[in-house]
């Protein structure tokens with residue numbers, strides 16, 4: 001190892017950021033406004049407050065404050081598992097024989113097993129502050145449901161989770177982790193909501209999708225007396241909370257005197273990637289520094305690389321506000337891939353706008369090549385990565401091999417968003433050679449895009 005750069009760089013507790021960074025404040029062309037699903041007109045604070053917590057809505061609509069203070073109670077909770085380490089992947093570099101320098105920001109060091117806790121604790125705090133008693137949500141792979149169960153337990157809220165059916169069946173232990181933190185967990189689509197019943201009728205035997213589960217959770221929030229719905233990705237407020245990842249990464253690199261060249265993250269709804277890159281994107285938008293940013297998505301659910309930039313519904317039941325985003329259509333139900341956290345038809349509006357402006361690149365990668373990278377990473381760097389995170393590992397390795405071919409020693413950093421302990425069925429299938437790749441045909445993509453809403457602003 002190079003003695004000058006440590007294997008792990010930690011910030012001190014005192015260096016933990018005191019405010020989140022809001023990249024929209026530095027964007028000249030802002031993301032398009034959210035629309036009300038009934039009127040197709042821009043949503044007001046009041047419209048959104050029917051579904052979401054008041055303070056979260058304020059943050060959602062705030063395009064001008066560059067920094068938003070992290071409440072003391074949230075920052076104190078962060079101290080239980082943050083600052084997270086920035087790791088120099090010396091062992092992976094050696095295995096690849098690359099002159100590139102690879103770093104990763106590790107967010108898997110908490111019980112939720114992912115970065116999702118960064119926003120869950122903030123949203124639970126704002127729900128409590130508002131005097132709510134219950135919160136509802138959906139979960140795909142289970143990390144967000146676990147994170148919100150933890151946040152809800154901490155602030156004494158009752159948490160109702162709708163879990164995408166294929167994950168519920170693949171990962172029974174996830175359900176019990178959430179129940180340990182006091183949450184109710186229902187497989188989605190269920191027969192407990194009107195929307196769930198309708199989806200079950202229209203798609204008998206469906207393994208569910210995030211879009212369905214969101215609709216069910218929103219319906220439940222509206223029918224319970226003192227509840228709101230909390231969402232773990234896609235929204236601006238979530239990207240805002242996740243900026244703690246990027247701010248720590250920026251501070252750690254400054255401490256090391258290193259400037260990264262390429263920043264890479266997996267993109268499901270876009271929150272970890274936006275969180276990691278936000279402060280660096282801010283430097284780029286203000287003309288202070290240049291970086292390459294790469295969003296990595298599964299070839300089975302390719303919103304950025306094969307979707308359309310258009311207004312669409314965020315959920316199958318069409319009860320949530322519409323967003324202008326890269327989308328595959330709210331009816332698109334991806335094949336049951338093993339990266340549950342990346343099976344969403346749309347993408348963060350902010351990330352979509354930055355991608356549309358050419359400031360972010362996107363790549364779609366196949367499942368088997370993702371698991372090949374995951375296994376190589378586990379065997380060299382020790383940590384067992386989540387399948388979602390492994391999408392970023394795949395492209396980080398590809399970039400490092402490009403550097404090797406070109407004889408360049410670029411500095412690459414990727415987000416290692418979580419650990420894969422609950423994904424052993426998938427790892428087992430990969431090791432047994434039973435894993436395949438399911439890529440939607442052009443007809444599948446066209447069918448998903450055929451029913452995009454017509455919006456005239």
Ligand SMILES: *Cc1c(COP(=O)(O)O)cnc(C)c1O
Pocket residue numbers: 113114115116141143144232233234266267268269270271272273341342386388389417418419
């Ligand atoms: C949810 C999840 C993701 C994807 O969500 P984003 O909002 O795109 O960040 C990635 N990795 C892990 C481990 C997750 O749990």
